[in-house]
Amino acid sequence: MSGRFFLDTNIFVYSFDKSSPKKSDRAASLIRRALETRQGVVSYQVVQEFFNVALRRFATPMTNAEAEQFLSITFRPLLAVHSSFALYGRALQLVSTHSLAWYDSLILASAMEARCDILYSEDFQSGQRFGGLRIENPFL
16 A cells, blocks of 8 residues: 545635634645645646635635645645546546546546545545545545
C-alpha cells in the first residue's frame, strides 16, 4: 500500500463552510494531513472545480490574491495528476463499466493514476472499491 490518498473537490469547499463546522473541521484536518505527510493528492480537475466555486459561489468569494495564495500554498504541493490522453481513456472505461458520470469518472481515474489507496469524497458510495482504491466519505 502506498499510503497515498486523493482529496475530491468537496473536501476543499467544505473547509471554507463555516455554516457546517463539523464538516469544515474534518475537511481542514484532511487537508492539513495531506500537506504534512505529503501523501495527499489532487488533480487538475479538483483545482479547477474548487476555484470555480471559491471565486463565484462562496458567500464571500475569494479574491484573486487569496486564490493565488491558496494555489501556491495548498494546491501546488498536492497537484500530482494532469490531463492526458491516457487519463481520458481510463475515465471513459470507468463510465462504461461502472455507469459513472463523466466528472466522477475523471476523479476516480485520477486517484487510480496516482496509485492512491483511498479516495476521500462524498460523491461515491463509502466503502466501495475500484481495484485497490477504496472510497471513503469522511463526513459520515
